[in-house]
Amino acid sequence: MAVIITNIKSSVDEEAESIVKKALKKISVREDEVKKSGIYKSSLDARKQSDIHFVHSVYAELENTSTEKKLCEKISFCQYIDSEVKSPVICRDEYKGRVAVIGFGPAGLFCALVLSENGYKPIVFERGEPVDDRARSVDGFWNGGSLNINSNVQFGEGGAGTFSDGKLTTRIKDPFCRYVLNSFVEFGAPEEILTKAKPHIGTDKLRSVIKNMREKIIENGGEIHFNTTVTDFETKNGKICRLKTSEGSFDAAAVVLAVGNSARDTFEMLFSKNIMMQPKPFSVGVRIEHLQEDVNESLYGTFKNNPFLPPGEYQLSYRDREGNGVYTFCMCPGGMVVPSASEENTVVTNGMSEFARDGKNANSAVAVSVSEKDFGSSPLDGMYFARELERKAFELAGKNYKAPATTVGGFMDNRPSLDSCITPTFARGLSECSFNSLFSKRINSMLSAGLNDFGRKMKCFKKRDAVMTAPETRTSAPLRILRNENLVSPSLSNLYPCGEGAGYAGGITSAAVDGIKTAYRIMECYSPE
Ligand SMILES: Cc1cc2nc3c(=O)[nH]c(=O)nc-3n(C[C@H](O)[C@H](O)[C@H](O)COP(=O)(O)OP(=O)(O)OC[C@H]3O[C@@H](n4cnc5c(N)ncnc54)[C@H](O)[C@@H]3O)c2cc1C
Incomplete structure (x- = not known):
């Protein structure tokens, strides 16, 4: 537990140490009462050009947790950090088979990562190339070459945001947002994304972060099939039992549909199979x-x-x-x-x-x-x-x-x-x-x-x-693939529409959060191998 002290103003060049001191003074806490402290978030206030300054919140983990509680009760600008992420509930029923993830953008990537960190061995299908090959295809097109329709700025490892500014701002408020930022840092993103109010990674750094995440999924037992488009599926008893791809067929116990907003052929295929969807x-x-x-x-x-x-x-x-x-x-x-x-x-x-x-x-x-x-x-x-x-x-x-x-x-x-x-x-x-x-x-x-x-x-x-x-034109999905409160499609009881393409996210962070939430739901219903 820790408290955050909000609304600490500083000049644009003030050092972090002095800002933290200022915050502790504001709540009358001595430095020797503090176990750990630092900047929690910083944002620039440039509304008045005559008074451009930063506004920070500062976290402080105190030796005495009851003091933390009292401070939060008494002082309006002092709050508990609510970034605790609950552990998943893991189903222990009989093993039904592997979880398949279609799409390796932020939604599919975080879904596969969380599954793999909890003993599952997801099998991921991504129509585009791994990021280095993809960068070559994109460069080729930008320099006058032909367009690779399966590996481009929209499609390929890391999904649509790989060639982006890597902005991580989101309007959603969810403890998993912090988890997403922490994961990016763990896999090589700059630490400053944890404290900036408007964090961004940049396309250059994002590409190596994505590669590191992919390696972790594989190390945990996951499988990633690049250059593999899911084109169709077979069903049995109201469930998908087999996915058809450009590279052959695969059995699946549960299917995460994280295809992003540009997968037009996939949307047509889903529509033709009466998967419930609506315009958006x-x-x-x-x-x-x-x-x-x-x-x-x-x-x-x-x-x-x-x-x-x-x-x-x-x-x-x-x-x-x-x-x-x-x-x-x-x-x-x-x-x-x-x-x-x-x-x-x-x-x-x-x-x-x-x-x-x-x-x-x-x-x-x-x-x-x-x-x-x-x-x-x-x-x-x-x-x-x-x-x-x-x-x-x-x-x-x-x-x-x-x-x-x-x-x-x-x-x-x-x-x-x-x-x-x-x-x-x-x-x-x-x-x-x-x-x-x-x-x-x-x-x-x-x-x-x-x-x-x-x-x-x-x-x-x-x-x-x-x-x-x-x-x-690709600002967000032009349709929504319906899902119920358990994040499952009403049309097929093991299909999990997820991320931006299904209409449940708008941007890297919210897509990643939706991928994690989907992984949590799947873990409640399907046991690991
Ligand atoms: C150039 C650009 C810049 C952007 N900048 C930002 C930014 O700075 N910040 C931000 O928050 N958002 C940004 N976005 C939006 C952001 O990238 C998306 O919101 C986010 O990537 C959505 O994540 P997703 O996982 O839901 O889908 P996607 O990232 O679109 O990933 C879906 C993946 O599924 C794959 N796929 C599709 N169909 C199939 C199939 N049938 N079989 C197998 N694989 C399939 C695709 O190849 C793709 O890799 C940007 C987007 C673009 C294009």
Whole structure:
């Protein structure tokens, strides 16, 4: 047990030791009463440029636990840490067979890891390549080569977030979030992710962390089949009994479906087999690129070159009177806009940064919410709507994987232009295009309303030469695969829809947490070998 002392303000260059001392003084605890202490979380408050500072919470494990209790009862800014993770309940019935995990993104990876750490020997099927081979396939495509439809920015070891900024922020509050961060650190991520309010790993470091996690699963007795797509399954008595894959058939006692939001062929296969699913709202839009120095100036003003401040990050949103929303999403400070297609003859954008976040440009998605009224009410309609946008973008930009793009000024004036002092980072190149023949009138007018609103909130959004690259379509799953309170599909009693693709997560951390929760449910019902 430990207490956390919240709301400790510091200057941007104050040392951790002095911050901890300040916190202990605030609760009138002497240093010799403390077993262990340190920074728990730090966040930057840059709301007023004249008063940019950090706000921390500090943890303190005291010699006397009853003092901890009294402090928490008496002092409003003093709380217990609730990061304790319960041990799983392990079923001890007769062994029924192996647990199969489809997909090795954060959801499948954490599910397999937790199972393997508790005596299970999961068998994982991943359509893409191991991360080093995958990086070569991705580089090849970015440098003008052909797209590998099974191993790309969306598919392969580590899942969709491997070529990302590795942001680990999440809106969910769950003790497993801390467990996920601790696991990443255990497997090689920088320790600072434990204390930053907005932690990120960066694509460069994330790749080796993922490899270390894979090695651990194998060491624990798990099996990972790369380059293996699950294409079908056989059922018996309302359960899956055998998975069919591109590399042969495998028996399975329970099946975790952690396929991510881009597994369109898998969704079609599941739909054709009457697995219960429904359409889900998601968002589409563009990536916007600014100079990082302009973002820093907008946020930090005269502090813009202060070496103690991180590259500026923002998150903006706007809702019109009818309730239509537009928001920035997945901001990548010092990052690149990356070609992210997983199907031939389509264009998809997304963003990625290295740990140092030291590139010249910053990018984020500017995305408009879309729902059944935009795409229809059948479960696969959202997916077809996104695919149609990606195909149109390919056609519009010259059928060579360049992306349609324009400056903000060109977009606002309806006169597309790429005349800008910003050098765009999209590796396959851009083609000057109007978005009128790409997006609907409603989406274009929401993008325009959003940009106007964001310009009132942040100076860099007023810049007419910021570059907009389209289309961003893989923001979250366009459908939800139903599951009950035991996380099981109502259609098949040993199928566990899990993670972002099934509609239960949005981002690396929440997908990982969903994978762990799924592993816990499985362990209650299926015994290890
Ligand atoms: C470029 C990019 C940047 C991103 N940046 C961030 C970020 O900074 N922070 C953040 O929180 N989120 C980010 N995201 C989103 C994040 O990556 C996802 O939310 C997360 O990866 C979802 O995890 P998942 O395990 O549910 O699915 P996924 O990561 O999509 O993994 C699913 C896996 O299943 C495999 N698969 C699919 N179908 C089959 C099949 N039939 N058989 C076998 N294998 C199959 C796929 O190959 C894939 O590897 C980013 C996404 C992208 C594309």
